[in-house]
Amino acid sequence: MTSETPAPALRDLFPETAERHPPVAPLPPGRLVLPEEEDTERPAFWLSDGPAPAGLWAALRAEHGRTGLWPLLLDALDDDDEDYRPWGNGEVLPGDMSDPGAHAPAELLARWWSEHTAPAEDDALPEAERAAVTSPYGRSWPGAAGPRRLVVDPDRTADDLAAHLLAGHPTMRLGLVAADRGADALSTAGWTGPMNHFADTALLSSVLRDWEERYGARVVGVGFDTLVLSVAAPPTTHADALPVAAEHFALCPDNVWQGESPHTLFAYAQRLVGDHSWTFWWD
Incomplete structure (x- = not known):
């Protein structure tokens, strides 16, 4: 389930009490995506209608501290997937996730x-x-x-990986998630990629928080059941x-x-x- 989304509507990704600013970097056409199986009016994430423009992931990552929106490069179950599962059809369960902390x-x-x-x-x-x-x-x-x-900048390493992923797979779309850090973006969005091993993605986010600190890891690309991290x-x-x-x-x-x-x-x-x-x- 989706809704048409002008840029100001990105505020709907946050709780009402949150004070955030929209990105300065221009966004391509996109929409807010609601969880398909949950009775909620709060969208799980924003999804671009088409492939992510080159360089935009890095620009939005650099704005994260101001916007509170973590960018993701999103891949579908397969290249011919008209629903762009699990993203385009809202095949996510944010309401089922606990607190990573x-x-x-x-x-x-x-x-x-x-x-x-x-x-x-x-x-x-x-x-x-x-x-x-x-x-x-x-x-x-x-x-x-x-x-x-750390011998290299974790954020620059993430930017380089985003450019590499998009160069190799230019059909990847852009996602934006209201999360304080990249590790939390997966559970906030309700991604269920590891479901066959554990249903609560907050468990994964907890480990990724730790890896952010110990290895300079950053969440960059996410598919139906795949995850790509940059590692500084x-x-x-x-x-x-x-x-x-x-x-x-x-x-x-x-x-x-x-x-x-x-x-x-x-x-x-x-x-x-x-x-x-x-x-x-x-x-």
């Missing part, structure tokens, strides 16, 4: 690690092979990786990358289980070394 990211990651490394009842994989997937840790949670020193402080050695890879596995085991072969944490960690963008996919 109510969760402890370290506890979430440890719990998920335990769940993903435990043998399933119908698991035909021998215990030794299952342990090899998460070697050198096996089923033992290594703990969250330590914070890394990636690990620089394989040894440093291993505990980071463990965090990725805890949050999104499909990155390892169904990613590039070989399907091991050890191999996945090597791909994180020096990588300024992290991509996640929940099956």
Whole structure:
């Protein structure tokens, strides 16, 4: 469900008590999107009618402190999707999301690690092979990786990734979400990409808040069940990358289980070394 939206109507994205200013950067034609399955008059986000103009993501990101609107580059379920799911048809559930601040990211990651490394009842994989997937840790949670020193500007890194994503996939649309930080934009918009693993996207936002601080991460691109982050402080050695890879596995085991072969944490960690963008996919 959608409504035609002149720029001043962006105020409808915020609570009535919020004082925000509209973007200075000119927006392309777009509309406010209401959650399809919720009885509410408050839109979840603003969506451009067509592809995001080059450079606009960075301009809107730079204005975020003044506008309170975090930009997202949004992708659809497939290129021929007339409804541009889940964005165009409002296939989101903001009313189902909790407060990201109510969760402890370290506890979430440890719990998920335990769940993903435990043998399933119908698991035909021998215990030794299952342990090899998460070697050198096996089923033992290594703990969250330590914070890394920023050597590049996180916001500039995010701008560069946005330009790269749009150059490679120019049909991506622009979204605007009323959120204090990029990590919260996903739960505020009601995105349900990780639903097969956890239904409350605020859990993801909680972890992403922590990654913003420790790795200089920023939320840039979002698809039906995919997420792309920019990373200003990636690990620089394989040894440093291993505990980071463990965090990725805890949050999104499909990155390892169904990613590039070989399907091991050890191999996945090597791909994180020096990588300024992290991509996640929940099956």
